[in-house]
Amino acid sequence: MQEFIVHSIPGSPFGRTVLAMLEEKGASYRLSPVAPGTFRSPQHLARHPFGRVPVLEHNGFSLYETQAILRYLDRVLPAPALTPADPRRASRMDQVMNVNDWYLFQGVGNVIGFQRVIGPMLMGLTPDEAVIAAAMPQARAVFAELARLLGGQPYFAGDAVSLADLLVAPQIGFFTQTPEWSELGTPHANLVAWLARMEARPSMKATTWERVSEMAKAA
Structure with a gap:
């Protein structure tokens, strides 16, 4: 067992x-x-x-x-x-996973997510607006790049869900709870539609x- x-x-x-x-x-x-x-x-x-x-x-x-x-x-x-069988799709999956860890979480998610969601909810902290503002240039860049990598396909590695989607969706979902979502996520219609597809999956629910x-x- x-x-x-x-x-x-x-x-x-x-x-x-x-x-x-x-x-x-x-x-x-x-x-x-x-x-x-x-x-x-x-x-x-x-x-x-x-x-x-x-x-x-x-x-x-x-x-x-x-x-x-x-x-x-x-x-x-x-x-x-x-994990896709096709080497190029698998490599794109790997790339997106590393973008998540090094650029979406580090310096963006761990700053804005903490300041807006974790700190206030779990610790009663007041968001530091200057710290959030300093993270926004990287945040804009990483959201734009994720939207570019997704393109018009349903998922990051193509037509089927991969490890990349499961890794990125919880991170991006955090931003929907912040006022920064209107600037970071909403302008990228493909990312918004992708997140809706992911959040509709039984695994995410x-x-x-x-x-x-x-x-x-x-x-």
Whole structure:
């Protein structure tokens, strides 16, 4: 029997990606919630030495880094395949995944998402408008590039959902909760339509912040 345990926190877009991946595969899994403020605890650092989420456990095997987890799950749960067989489509998938980690999250999502959503909701912080403004040039550039890479196709690697879509959708979904969405997302009709397609998927509906919060309470 395969046992997948995901250590994460409700609201983490990276954690949601892994949960959505397991949903896409029809796999049975369990959420092990990581409480806010415990990322640097000895218990969590033993799982993830850099104090982040998510962490996957599978029958005694432990793995961190979201991209590594997604590729592992696509290998051990091969159907449905979420990596294109075509080398060019697979490479585009890889490219978009790296754009997500290095340019969408770093310097944009971890700034604007934190200032607008995480900080106020979980910590009662007031958004720092100067910090948000400083992140906007990179934000505009990365949203424009993602829209260009998507083009007129339904998904980032072509006609079928891939790991790239599952990684990017939770990140971009965060921005719909911010006033910056009107400047960053709304002007790109293809991105807006793509996000609607993704959010309509059962895997995404099953892994909303509210649903994951319910999982955490039941754990």
